[in-house]
Amino acid sequence: MTDFGFGLSKSSTINLDKVDTELRQRLYGMEPDLRLCMQCGSCSAVCTAAPYSGMSVRKVIVGLERGVDPRPMLNACMLCGKCTMVCPRGINTRHLILSLCRIYDKEEAK
Numbered sequence: 227m228t229d230f231g232f233g234l235s236k237s238s239t240i241n242l243d244k245v246d247t248e249l250r251q252r253l254y255g256m257e258p259d260l261r262l263c264m265q266c267g268s269c270s271a272v273c274t275a276a277p278y279s280g281m282s283v284r285k286v287i288v289g290l291e292r293g294v295d296p297r298p299m300l301n302a303c304m305l306c307g308k309c310t311m312v313c314p315r316g317i318n319t320r321h322l323i324l325s326l327c328r329i330y331d332k333e334e335a336k
């Protein structure tokens with residue numbers, strides 16, 4: 227094969243019709259404030275774990291919409307609560323992370 231010095235990236239297209247929304251709906255049930263998120267990124271900007279792990283509450287929330295497993299990021303969270311203090315929508319993001327962990331714990335215990 228000819229090497230042109232560049233390659234085409236794998237398509238990042240997401241088929242939203244195939245995304246499993248059950249987890250998201252369960253989380254909305256536990257954390258109704260999640261619907262208020264405006265994706266401003268303030269929570270991610272102050273995150274203690276972000277420089278070492280790429281943790282981002284905003285990415286977790288967007289990922290849930292798109293069917294991306296957030297567990298690697300959740301494991302990095304130190305539950306310091308800084309993200310909750312800066313959220314302009316008053317979302318308890320720390321509690322949101324805990325609720326998400328509880329959902330996954332229950333799934334894994336089955």
Ligand code: SF4
Pocket residue numbers: 269272273274275276281282283302303304305306307308309310319320323
């Ligand atoms: S609670 Fe977790 S996500 Fe929020 S700022 Fe702290 S380490 Fe980051």
Ligand code: SF4
Pocket residue numbers: 262263264265266267268269270283284312313314315316317319
């Ligand atoms: S700070 Fe609040 S509104 Fe902004 S992205 Fe994070 S959760 Fe959403």
